[in-house]
Amino acid sequence: xxxxxxxxxxxxxxxxxxxxxxxxxxxxxxxxxxxxxxxxxxxxxxxxxxxxxxxxxxxxxxxxxxxxxxxxxxxxxxxxxxxxxxxxxxxxxxxxxxxxxxxxxxxxxxxxxxxxxxxxxxxxxxxxxxxxxxxxxxxxxxxxxxxxxxxxxxxxxxxxxxxxxxxxxxxxxxxxxxxxxxxxxxxxxxxxxxxxxxxxxxxxxxxxxxxxxxxxxxxxxxxxxx
Amino acid sequence: xxxxxxxxxxxxxxxxxxxxxxxxxxxxxxxxxxxxxxxxxxxxxxxxxxxxxxxxxxxxxxxxxxxxxxxxxxxxxxxxxxxxxxxxxxxxxxxxxxxxxxxxxxxxxxxxxxxxxxxxxxxxxxxxxxxxxxxxxxxxxxxxxxxxxxxxxxxxxxxxxxxxxxxxxxxxxxxxxxxxxxxxxxxxxxxxxxxxxxxxxxxxxxxxxxxxxxxxxxxxxxxxx
Numbered sequence: 259x260x261x262x263x264x265x266x267x268x269x270x271x272x273x274x275x276x277x278x279x280x281x282x283x284x285x286x287x288x289x290x291x292x293x294x295x296x297x298x299x300x301x302x303x304x305x306x307x308x309x310x311x312x313x314x315x316x317x318x319x320x321x322x323x324x325x326x327x328x329x330x331x332x333x334x335x336x337x338x339x340x341x342x343x344x345x346x347x348x349x350x351x352x353x354x355x356x357x358x359x360x361x362x363x364x365x366x367x368x369x370x371x372x373x374x375x376x377x378x379x380x381x382x383x384x385x386x387x388x389x390x391x392x393x394x395x396x397x398x399x400x401x402x403x404x405x406x407x408x409x410x411x412x413x414x415x416x417x418x419x420x421x422x423x424x425x426x427x428x429x430x431x432x433x434x435x436x437x438x439x440x441x442x443x444x445x446x447x448x449x450x451x452x453x454x455x456x457x458x459x460x461x462x463x464x465x466x467x468x469x470x471x472x473x474x475x476x477x478x479x480x481x482x483x484x
Numbered sequence: 485x486x487x488x489x490x491x492x493x494x495x496x497x498x499x500x501x502x503x504x505x506x507x508x509x510x511x512x513x514x515x516x517x518x519x520x521x522x523x524x525x526x527x528x529x530x531x532x533x534x535x536x537x538x539x540x541x542x543x544x545x546x547x548x549x550x551x552x553x554x555x556x557x558x559x560x561x562x563x564x565x566x567x568x569x570x571x572x573x574x575x576x577x578x579x580x581x582x583x584x585x586x587x588x589x590x591x592x593x594x595x596x597x598x599x600x601x602x603x604x605x606x607x608x609x610x611x612x613x614x615x616x617x618x619x620x621x622x623x624x625x626x627x628x629x630x631x632x633x634x635x636x637x638x639x640x641x642x643x644x645x646x647x648x649x650x651x652x653x654x655x656x657x658x659x660x661x662x663x664x665x666x667x668x669x670x671x672x673x674x675x676x677x678x679x680x681x682x683x684x685x686x687x688x689x690x691x692x693x694x695x696x697x698x699x700x701x702x703x704x705x706x707x708x709x
Contacts, residue, residue, distance in 0.1 A: 287535040287556075288535055288554040288555070288558040289551055289554055289558050290535070290551060290553070290554050291552070314613075336613075337613065337614055337615055337616070338613035338614065339610075339613055340613060347611065350610070350611045357611050359611065359612065359613070359614055360614070361614050361616070361617075361618035361619050362534060362576065362614065362616040362618075362619060363534070363572075363573075363575075363579055363580050363616060363619030364619065366571075366572050366575075366576050367573065369573075381580075382580070382622045382623075383580060383618045383619050383622050384618055384652075385622075385652075385653065386599075386650060386652070386653035387649065387651065387653070388649055388650070389614075389618065431550065431552040431563075432533070432535050432536050432537050432554055432569060433552040434536055434569060434570070434571050434572075435535045435571065435572045436571070439571060439572065466571070
């Protein structure tokens with residue numbers, strides 16, 4: 259085995275080296291596909307002053323909520339913080355958190371661009387709205403577009419159903435959502451999975467995230483809803 | 485009862501009549517979320533959800549929920565035969581890329597040019613949230629807005645210029661309310677139908693921009709009473 263070992267023994271070991279001030283992408287949408295075990299691990303680990311990129315900002319203490327409750331987050335890029343994001347909303351109203359609100363598909367595309375080596379791109383979304391304010395605008399073939407910047411991060415915390423030891427990933431149903439995109443857009447991707455199988459056991463035709471995008475794998479059984 | 489405005493269910497029922505057989509459709513929050521129940525049984529409509537589902541079926545029955553299969557409102561749903569899962573970026577390739585035939589969203593204000601405001605009421609507390617509405621509004625081949633015709637304070641929601649933060653400009657094709665069906669055209673707003681018991685003049689009185697209409701305006705059909 260010359261392969262660099264990516265499988266990490268515990269959740270706490272998987273997040274032990276996250277420094278204060280790190281920027282972290284978190285997968286998940288609508289309760290599905292959140293790396294809840296890694297989030298809980300990060301809450302125990304206690305890194306602070308974090309910059310977070312996530313579709314939403316938790317539900318009560320659930321999902322990202324615990325990190326807001328612990329005041330570990332300084333800034334957020336999100337599409338829909340959410341009415342249930344109690345601790346985020348309190349800190350936002352108190353002016354303690356910086357929020358960049360981004361249309362959901364543009365949040366995806368900015369990350370995808372970063373992962374693909376595209377520094378910026380023209381987009382029709384937000385033209386003539388407050389999202390377009392202050393951004394370079396250009397007319398292309400008779401239509402108005404705004405320039406959107408690629409979005410990367412130090413880490414991605416994601417969740418998948420199954421990994422092999424190389425880090426090839428398969429997701430389950432709508433729990434896929436942002437996870438594969440974030441894996442491409444971060445310098446270092448940590449995935450929690452329901453099951454780790456031997457390399458070669460995943461059908462190569464069905465792999466969604468190839469191993470090149472995954473740096474650390476940790477088994478986190480979590481709750482299964484089958 | 486002929487003077488009662490339509491219910492939210494009746495607005496949804498009327499909006500469902502705008503869906504031809506075989507279309508790919510995204511439904512937003514609020515009244516649009518009620519529409520799937522009124523799609524006629526003799527046509528097939530394929531519902532898209534921006535978290536990566538095409539061919540989304542009805543809500544899961546109690547006891548059969550799978551929380552890895554939820555819609556954009558976190559509600560456990562089902563997948564119909566022929567359905568597919570994909571990532572959020574592919575979901576928005578479909579929205580922004582113009583691949584969805586019809587999208588139906590809720591609205592706070594619509595202007596006579598078809599500008600839509602639907603994500604934030606000025607002066608409210610909190611951060612607000614855009615979600616997928618901007619991508620959907622920009623990319624939909626046809627965008628229908630369903631909403632009450634007037635705000636809680638009685639003021640028109642169909643206005644000359646939106647005063648609320650915009651979702652997208654010049655994007656709305658048709659507005660379906662509890663009083664009327666209105667098309668946004670290059671010549672301005674055209675009153676296509678009125679709710680039972682109401683006259684075009686009464687609809688005009690609660691609509692800020694000028695409504696054009698034929699001498700006789702048909703009544704909005706409804707089986708729900």
